[in-house]
Each structure stands twice: as C-alpha cells, then as structure tokens.
Amino acid sequence: MLPHLPLLPHPPFEVSVIYWYNGKLIQSQSLELDINDPGLLYGATIFTTMRVYENSLDSRLTNWLLHCDRLLLSLKTFAWQQPDWNRLRQGAEIILTHFPVLRITLFCDGREWITGRLLPEDLTEKQANGVVCAVTSAEYNRSLPSHKTGNYLSAWLAKTTSQKLNAQEAILVDSAGNWLETSTGNLWGWCDGCWWTPPLAVGILPGIMRSQLVKWLQYQQQQVKQEPWTMNLVKRFEAIAYSNSVVEIVPIHTVKQPAGSLEYNPHHPSFKIIRSFLA
Incomplete structure (x- = not known):
C-alpha cells in the first residue's frame, strides 16, 4: 500500500x-x-x-x-x-x-x-523551430562517458558557457575537434539520404533515446551511419538535431564555433522519418 x-x-x-x-x-x-x-x-x-x-x-x-x-x-x-x-x-x-x-x-x-x-515550457517551440548550439572546448569532455554519474560538472560548465553566447545547448568535442554529443543529449545529422550519429566508441553516452531511434530506423529499413563527426562531415549535413529521453528530438538550426557559425534546416523533411518513432 x-x-x-x-x-x-x-x-x-x-x-x-x-x-x-x-x-x-x-x-x-x-x-x-x-x-x-x-x-x-x-x-x-x-x-x-x-x-x-x-x-x-x-x-x-x-x-x-x-x-x-x-x-x-x-x-x-x-x-x-x-x-x-x-x-x-x-x-x-x-x-x-x-x-x-x-x-x-x-x-x-x-x-x-x-x-x-515539469517539461521545459518552450519545448514545443524548440521541437518545431530548433535551437542554437555552441561548440565548446575539449576540456569539457565528460568523465566516464559511458555512465551517467553525479560528476556532471564538465557538461554543466559547457552548457552554462554556451548560454553566455546566447546558445541553448553545448556541443562537446574531442581533442581533434570532432563533435561528440551535446551537454544533455546525443547528436543526429542528415546527409546523403540517411541519418548519422557518432559511434559509442568515440566516448559518448549510450543514450536510451539514441539506442531506440537506431533500432527503429533500422527496422524501418533506414540506414544509420555511426561514424566520427569530423569537421568535413558536419559541414555536409543538411539538418542536425539532438535527442534525449525528455526532449525527444530537437533540431539545431545554428552552431556557433570560433571559425564561424554553421546553419542547418530545422524544418528538413527528414525529421518526419525520425519522429515517426514517437507517433
């Protein structure tokens, strides 16, 4: 009782x-x-x-x-x-x-x-029109990235630093500048007719929403490429997003970085495919 x-x-x-x-x-x-x-x-x-x-x-x-x-x-x-x-x-x-x-x-x-x-008040707006992210320093990599531990200082610092740049999320990178994940979720990108996401081997959180989406897309006979996100690759993406168990899938329309901003389409038709998992 x-x-x-x-x-x-x-x-x-x-x-x-x-x-x-x-x-x-x-x-x-x-x-x-x-x-x-x-x-x-x-x-x-x-x-x-x-x-x-x-x-x-x-x-x-x-x-x-x-x-x-x-x-x-x-x-x-x-x-x-x-x-x-x-x-x-x-x-x-x-x-x-x-x-x-x-x-x-x-x-x-x-x-x-x-x-x-509660759910974020502006979640529906973010899901519809996307958010701004900022690429942060490699020193903000999470410790023990395969686990969600109470030592989340690096991710918190990355996000608060990004917010000072008028960005809603931070993108964590490795020592080579490859994109890993956001401070609160896994990354997704669309190009060459399929979805891409960084592989777990690069040192990212094995997100539950990420694993469910990978299985769902493969079940729908949609190819999912799990390869490192080099600078050459991220420039090829037509659309990108991040996912977690709370916000589901949120498009990213702008990524601020020291060398200049990258722009993506938050209304790309490919989002219809990935969002079908939540229907």
Whole structure:
C-alpha cells in the first residue's frame, strides 16, 4: 500500500517540493546528507532521467526497464550495492503523479533519491523551430562517458558557457575537434539520404533515446551511419538535431564555433522519418 501523499499546490511548480529518498516521501526543498557522503564529496552517484508517457512506467515510450538496466550496468561496473528495486519503483510511481519527468539517483550504498520536474515550457517551440548550439572546448569532455554519474560538472560548465553566447545547448568535442554529443543529449545529422550519429566508441553516452531511434530506423529499413563527426562531415549535413529521453528530438538550426557559425534546416523533411518513432 502506498503511503499517504501530502497536499501540494497545483502545477506549475518552480522547483520540486516533494521527493522520494531512501524509502520515504519527503516534502521539502532540501536533502540532508552526511558531510562525509561520497555522493556529496565526489559526485559518487549514478542517475537516469526519464519522461513518463501516459502516466505509466510501463508505457512503451517511458522505457522503465531500459532505464533500470542503465542503472544496473553502472552499479555492476562500479561494484556498488544495488537498491531495493521494488522500493525504487514504489517511489517512482508516487512522484510521477506530480511530475512528468523523473530523475532517479542511486548512491553507492544502495540509497535511492527520486525527484521530479515539469517539461521545459518552450519545448514545443524548440521541437518545431530548433535551437542554437555552441561548440565548446575539449576540456569539457565528460568523465566516464559511458555512465551517467553525479560528476556532471564538465557538461554543466559547457552548457552554462554556451548560454553566455546566447546558445541553448553545448556541443562537446574531442581533442581533434570532432563533435561528440551535446551537454544533455546525443547528436543526429542528415546527409546523403540517411541519418548519422557518432559511434559509442568515440566516448559518448549510450543514450536510451539514441539506442531506440537506431533500432527503429533500422527496422524501418533506414540506414544509420555511426561514424566520427569530423569537421568535413558536419559541414555536409543538411539538418542536425539532438535527442534525449525528455526532449525527444530537437533540431539545431545554428552552431556557433570560433571559425564561424554553421546553419542547418530545422524544418528538413527528414525529421518526419525520425519522429515517426514517437507517433
């Protein structure tokens, strides 16, 4: 039986005032941690962020099991304690009644922390007309890129630096200047009649939306080329976008870089193909 829920103000919430932590529902804007907690001192946590469709963790697009698999892979890789998975789901079921987006964080000793938030207010506009991105320095590469850890400082710095340039997103690059991913998602590009995305081997996050889109496009007999995004390649793209489990697919119409901006078509007909996965 689920615990009694406190009465909350109706959305929109500016910040989350309710969260689930270590088996308890808490109404607060603060979280108490031990001053020696590795999660606080070193960012020793892992997390996943999901969008809940149809108010159900079992919806095809919510991908609850894939998000749990992502967490489990990191737990096993780091030899961390697993959480009480039933309790984790119980907390998620409660928080989703208030928020369409869940962020599930796990500590190295098995504690779970679930927060919620609303979808971005301008998401529909961004999906329709695209955003501006800025290419950042290679020093902003994420650590342990195959895992979503609490040490997200580099991606956060990349995004905040880009926002100072009036860009909404940052594009992370390697030491050779090849484009890897954005600060919050995976990259997609269209040219030569097919979609391209950087390969996992270059050191990017294996995004859940990315993997689902690759499988979907291949099922639709659409070729997906997974090759490094060199400067020569990115100049050939007619359209580019980024994806993640929350924003789905967002076109990028302008990329600011030191050598000058690149322009792309956010209304390219190829987006109809990739968006069919969400239909």
